[in-house]
Amino acid sequence: MSAPTPTILHAEDDDNDAFLVARALAGAKVKPRVCRVADGQNAMDYLAGAGQYRDRARFPMPDLLLLDLKLPLRDGFEVLAWVRGQEQFHGLP
Secondary structure, three states: OOOOOOEEEEEOOOHHHHHHHHHHHHOOOOOOEEEEEOOHHHHHHHHHOOHHHOOOOOOOOOOEEEEOOOOOOOOHHHHHHHHHOOHHHOOOO
């Protein structure tokens, strides 16, 4: 039985930066599932499973959060503070 595919939540508003991350991950031995959001509010909604992100089959809980600090709506520092304040994300790198 194979291990489940890891999921990365990539909060990034710049298409070029997202492309570079995707390209870097393409060379990994394990091919992660990358879910991208383009602003801080959507990152928080995704993590909380709120709104359009309620379906965990389509939007699984990530194993890793890659977070741009200069995001629209809520910047990365706000998202990080919120994540660190949520007990369920205590071990989320």
